[in-house]
Amino acid sequence: MKEGLNSFEISSLIVESPTDYMLKVSNLSVKIQNQTILDNVSFEVKKGTTLAIIGPNGAGKTMLFRVLLNLVPHTGKIEWTDKVKIGYVPQHLSAGDIPISIKEFLSFKSRSGIEDSLSAVGLDSEEILNKSLGILSGGQLRRVLIAWAIIDKPNVLLFDEPTTGVDLDSEEAIYRMLSHLKEEYKITLLLISHDVHIVRNYSDYMLALNKCVTFFGDSKEIVNPALQKVIYGEAVCIEHNT
Amino acid sequence: MTDVSIFSLLIAITVGLAAGYLGSLMVLRKMALVGDALSHVALPGLALGILFNFNPFFGAFAFLFGSAVVIWQLGRITKLSFETIVGALFTLALAVGILIIPEPELLEALFGDITTVSLPETVISAVVSVAAIFLTKVIYKKIVLGMISEELATSTGVNVAGINLLYLLLVSLVVAIGIKITGTLLVGFLVVVPAATAKVTSSNLSRYSLLSAAIGAVSSSSGVLLSSYLDLPPGPLVVLSGIIIFGGAILIGGLTKSPI
Numbered sequence: 001m002k003e004g005l006n007s008f009e010i011s012s013l014i015v016e017s018p019t020d021y022m023l024k025v026s027n028l029s030v031k032i033q034n035q036t037i038l039d040n041v042s043f044e045v046k047k048g049t050t051l052a053i054i055g056p057n058g059a060g061k062t063m064l065f066r067v068l069l070n071l072v073p074h075t076g077k078i079e080w081t082d083k084v085k086i087g088y089v090p091q092h093l094s095a096g097d098i099p100i101s102i103k104e105f106l107s108f109k110s111r112s113g114i115e116d117s118l119s120a121v122g123l124d125s126e127e128i129l130n131k132s133l134g135i136l137s138g139g140q141l142r143r144v145l146i147a148w149a150i151i152d153k154p155n156v157l158l159f160d161e162p163t164t165g166v167d168l169d170s171e172e173a174i175y176r177m178l179s180h181l182k183e184e185y186k187i188t189l190l191l192i193s194h195d196v197h198i199v200r201n202y203s204d205y206m207l208a209l210n211k212c213v214t215f216f217g218d219s220k221e222i223v224n225p226a227l228q229k230v231i232y233g234e235a236v237c238i239e240h241n242t
Numbered sequence: 243m244t245d246v247s248i249f250s251l252l253i254a255i256t257v258g259l260a261a262g263y264l265g266s267l268m269v270l271r272k273m274a275l276v277g278d279a280l281s282h283v284a285l286p287g288l289a290l291g292i293l294f295n296f297n298p299f300f301g302a303f304a305f306l307f308g309s310a311v312v313i314w315q316l317g318r319i320t321k322l323s324f325e326t327i328v329g330a331l332f333t334l335a336l337a338v339g340i341l342i343i344p345e346p347e348l349l350e351a352l353f354g355d356i357t358t359v360s361l362p363e364t365v366i367s368a369v370v371s372v373a374a375i376f377l378t379k380v381i382y383k384k385i386v387l388g389m390i391s392e393e394l395a396t397s398t399g400v401n402v403a404g405i406n407l408l409y410l411l412l413v414s415l416v417v418a419i420g421i422k423i424t425g426t427l428l429v430g431f432l433v434v435v436p437a438a439t440a441k442v443t444s445s446n447l448s449r450y451s452l453l454s455a456a457i458g459a460v461s462s463s464s465g466v467l468l469s470s471y472l473d474l475p476p477g478p479l480v481v482l483s484g485i486i487i488f489g490g491a492i493l494i495g496g497l498t499k500s501p502i
Contacts, residue, residue, distance in 0.1 A: 069397045088397040095390050098270055101446040105390075108383050109398060132445050133390075148394075 021081060022047045022156055022188040023068070028076035030060070030067055037063050038074070039212040039237070045205075047081070050182065050189040052203035052219055056232050059209040061192045062091065065158050068190075084156055087149030091160040091192075093141070095133040102136075102144055103129040110151045117147040120184075121177060138165030142174055150181060157181075159191040163198075171195075175202045196222050212237035247470050249364040250356040254423055254462040254480070258432065260371035260416045262440075262458020264378050265433030266451045267385055267409065269441060276324045278430025279332040281417045283309040285339025288421070292344060299363075302421055305335065306414035314407045356423050356466060356476050367419045374412045375455070381405045386447065423462055424477035431481045432458060439488045442495035457487055 023045040030038040038060045045051045053061050066072045069088060080086075095105075106114045115125040121143040128140070136144060142162060149157055162178065163171040175198055182189055193199055199206055199222045206222060208215035208231040221227050268276065287305030291298030309331055316327045388395040388402040395402050413433065420429040436458035437450075444450035465480025472479070 066393065069393065071393060071396050086397065088394065090391045090393050093391050093394075097441075098386065098389065099441060099444045099446055099450045100386065100390075104447045108387050130446070 020046050021079075022049075022084065023081070023190075024077075024079040025068075026077040026079075028064075028067065028074055028078065030063060030072055030074045032072075036211060038067065038209075041076070041209070041213050043207050043213065043216050045188060045190065047188055048182075048186060049205060050191065050203040052199040052206040053190065053192045053209060054194065054199055054206055054222075054231060055209035055214070060211050061209055062160055064209065065160055065190075065192065068158065080156075085152070085154040087152075087154035087157045087187075089142075089145045089149045089157070089159045089162065091164050093133075093145070095141075097134060100133050101130050102133060105133050105144070106148060106151060109148055113151050113153075114147075117151040118144075120150060120181060121147045122173075123147065139167065139170035139174070142166055142170075143177075146174075146178070146181070150185065150187075153185065154187065155185075156188045156190065159189065161192050161194070163193075163195075171198075178202065196228070210237075245361075246357060246359060249359045249361060250466050250470070250476070251463055252364050253356060253359060253367045253419070254466040254476075255459045256368045256371035257416065257420050257423060258436070258459035258462030259455045260374045260458075261420050261429075261432035261462075262436035263375050263451060263455035264409075264413050264416050265437040265458065266440060266454035267378070267382065267437075268413065268433050269437035269454075270386065271389055276328045278434060279325075279328045280306065280309065280313075280413065281421065281429040282332040282339075283328075283335040284418060284421055286335050286342065289339050289343035293342065299366075299418055299422070303415060303418035306418050307411060309335070310410035310414045311407070314403075314410055318403060356469075359422065363422070367422070370415055370419055374416050378409065378412055381408060382451065385409055423466065424480050428477045428481050431484060432462060435481075435484045435488050436461060439484070439491040442488075442491045457484070461487060 021044050025044065026042050028038055028041040029036070041060075041064065043051075053064060055061055063072065065088070067074045068078060069086065070078075102118075103114065106117070114129070118125045118128065123140070123143050128144075133141075133144070142165070146159075146162075149159075157178075159178070163174050166174060178189065178191075179202060181187060189203075191203065193203075199219050203219045205217065206215070206219045207213060208227075210231075214230055214237060215221070215227060284302035284306050287301030287303070288298040289301070291301035313324060313327050313331065316322065317324055320327075384395060384400045384402075384405050387398070387400060388405065392402050417429055417433065420432045423429070424431060437454040439457050440450050440453035444453055461484030462480050464483040466476045468474070468479045468483065469476035
C-alpha cells in the first residue's frame with residue numbers, strides 16, 4: 001500500500017480459502033491507443049458479497065466491466081471461480097425505435113423462465129410481455145434488464161449504474177429488489193454507482209477507481225469525508241496484492 | 243404467359259422476399275442509405291463482365307463482396323460510420339463504372355432488364371435468395387441484440403463483428419441478383435422501402451421482418467407484371483408499386499398504430 005491511505009483498512013478482504021472467492025483480479029491494465037484506461041488494478045470479490053465500484057467520470061468503471069466480460073484486450077490476470085455464470089446489465093440500451101416486444105427481447109436469451117424472471121423483478125408478465133422495449137419507462141426498463149440478467153440463473157451479476165434513468169422513488173425500490181434477489185438466488189453482485197447512500201446501504205465492499213485503485217475496503221468507510229476527498233480528488237493509487 | 247415472363251416473376255418474388263427480409267435489418271441499423279449506395283458499387287463489376295464476356299452477375303457480386311469486406315474492415319479500423327465509408331466507395335465505383343462500361347449496356351446496368359432472363363439465372367436467383375433468407379434468419383436475433391447493446395450481445399457469446407460481416411456479405415449477394423430486376427440505381431429500393439413500410443405498421447420484430455419480406459415480394463412482382471402489360475422497364479415500375487404501398491402504409495399506420 002502506498003502512502004496516503006494507511007488509515008483505511010483493507011485487511012478485512014483477505015479471505016481464508018481461495019474457494020471463497022468469486023473473482024480475483026491481479027495487476028489488470030488496459031491501454032487503448034496509448035492511453036491508459038486502467039492501471040495495475042488488483043482486487044478480489046468474496047462469494048455472496050456485493051462490491052460497489054465508484055469513482056469520478058472517466059475513472060474506468062465501465063471499462064473494468066468490459067474487461068471482466070472479456071470484451072477488451074488487457075494485461076494482468078482475471079480469475080473467476082469455477083462454474084461462474086455471469087449476468088450483465090449495461091448502463092444504456094439503444095432499443096429506441098426497434099419494434100421489439102419484451103417477450104422477443106427476453107427470448108433472445110432464454111425461451112424458458114421468462115415469466116418467472118419478470119415476476120422476480122416485480123413485473124406482471126401478462127401486462128408487459130407484448131409491450132415494445134422502446135416505450136418502457138426508465139424504471140420498467142431497468143427491471144426488464146435485470147430480468148434479462150437473471151433469466152438463466154447466474155451466480156454473478158454485473159450492474160452498470162443500476163438506476164440510470166430512474167426516479168428517486170423507484171431507485172430505492174430497485175436496490176431493495178437487488179438485495180432480495182441476491183439473497184434468494186445466492187448471487188455475488190458487482191455494481192457501479194455514483195450514489196454514496198447506495199454504496200453505504202447496499203454493498204459490503206467498495207472499490208474506488210481513478211484509472212488505478214484509490215481505495216478498496218469496507219463500504220461503510222464511504223461516509224468518511226477524508227476518503228471521499230481521496231475518491232473524487234486527485235488520484236492517489238494504492239497497491240493491493242491479491 | 244411466356245417462359246421468360248414466368249422466370250421474371252419467379253425472380254421478382256424470390257429476390258423481393260430476400261431483399262425485404264434482409265433490408266428489415268438494414269433499416270433498423272439506420273443504414274438505409276448504405277443499402278442504396280452499396281448497390282452502385284456493383285457497376286464496375288458489371289462493366290468488367292460485359293467487357294470480358296462473362297456473366298455480369300459474378301462481376302457485380304465480386305465487387306459487392308469485396309466492398310463489403312473493405313467497408314467492414316475500414317469501419318473496425320477507423321471507427322468511421324458505414325455511411326461515411328460507403329459514401330466514399332460508392333461515388334468512386336460509380337465514376338469508374340461509368341468510365342469503363344460500354345455505352346449501349348449502361349442503361350441496362352443502371353436500370354436493369356429482366357426481360358431476357360434464362361432458366362439457369364432463375365434457378366440461381368431463387369437458390370441464392372432462399373439461402374440468404376435462411377442464413378439471415380439464423381443470425382437475425384444476434385444482429386438485433388448487437389444493435390440494442392453490443393456489450394449485451396458479446397456477453398452472451400455473440401461475435402458481433404463476425405455476424406456483421408456475414409450480414410454484409412448476404413446483402414451483397416441479394417443486391418447482386420436484385421440488380422437484374424431494377425438495375426444498380428434502383429436496387430437500393432428493394433432493401434429500403436419494404437422495410438420502411440413494414441416498420442410503420444409493426445410493433446414486434448417477427449411481424450416486422452415477415453411483413454418486410456412480403457412487401458418486398460409484392461412490390462417487385464407487381465412491378466414486373468405491370469412491366470409486361472405496359473411494355474415499360476420493370477425497375478421504375480417496381481419502385482412505383484412499392485412507393486404506393488409505402489404511402490398506403492403511412493396512411494394506415496398513422497391512423498391506426500399505437501404503441502402497445
